[in-house]
Amino acid sequence: MEHELKEVDGVIPANQARSREAQARLIKVGEQFFAKKGYDEAHVSDITAATGCSIGSFYCRFRDKEALFRTLHVQFAARTRENIDRFFAMP
Helix, strand or coil, X not given: CHHHHHCCXXXXXXXXXXXXXXXXXXXXXXXXXXXXXXXXXXXXXXXXXXXXXXXXHHHHHECCHHHHHHHHXXXXXXXXXXXXXXXXXXX
């Protein structure tokens, strides 16, 4: 998954373990906020507050909210591919 994130426009590579963990938390909580509130009502400040990250920390990992949203698209597509592959691998 990490390899796929490097190719998402606006995602800033996380090199240290702590940075990768913070990025993963932002992605997880971002997904919850987008699902619950929709794109327009999911605010970076709310996402960062829920993760315990600062707004500056968010912008060290993502160029903007759109980059976080694109990341979720990439992850969703990857999970879908994995599920489809698993389904067709069944006897």
